Amino acid sequence: MSAARSARVAPLELQGRRVTLRTLVESDYEAWHEVRVRCHDWLVRWEPRPAGAPPPAENAPSFAARCSLRERERQLGTGYAFGIFLGDRFAGEITLSSIQRGPFQSASIGYWVDEALAGRGIVPEAVVVTLSFAFDTLGLHRVEISIIPRNHASRRVVEKLGIRLEGVAERYLEIDGVWEDHLRYAITSEEWARRRAELLGSWVEGSEERS
Secondary structure, eight states: OOHHHHTTSSSOEEEOSSEEEEOOOGGGHHHHHHHHHHTHHHHHTTSBOOTTOOOOOOSHHHHHHHHHHHHHHHHHTSOEEEEEEETTEEEEEEEEEEEEOTTTOEEEEEEEEOGGGTTSSHHHHHHHHHHHIIIIISOOSEEEEEEOTTOHHHHHHHHHHTOEEEEEEEEEEEETTEEEEEEEEEEEHHHHHHHHHHHHHHHTSOSSOOO
8 A cells, every 4th residue: 555545544643753643533522622712812813714704613513524524535635634632632733735636746734723832842843744744655746834924923833944935925815804915835845855854853853842
């Protein structure tokens, strides 16, 4: 079985130095919901939503449906979604989505983290683990991360990792009813090959905690 095909076999778990990335299942609902409620104001202002639309439902049935949808995407190879766990504690989510094959071989990364855990290097480590999965397992060529310019916490993640800024995409996504510009950061497989040892050594394989 190829590495890319084996990534579609449940359960899927990726291990970093401190974090574990794992596909979410229905039994994760209580931990997920507690963070979403506690960090509501921290999170929803950055999430795509048309004007006047309420935030998506976050009850147990909608979470179960969401898990099923994410599993379907994984089986199709079009997207991979992971809970970020710090030991047994649910810390946030990271996704590798919009996977395109053919001449593109590309995908996008998105992430969010519990406000109480922000600034501890958890998300940069999770991003490096996801990049390793994207390039070393799935064989993608390009991964993009798009961020609203004023989202300084999210920008610090890519800046810590030294991911290349490509430019500004004007009015790129509708966020809470406003078409927001986004900074587009990207890394290619050629850059990953050049920086792989550095990034893994600094964030995944080393013994020193990063902030």
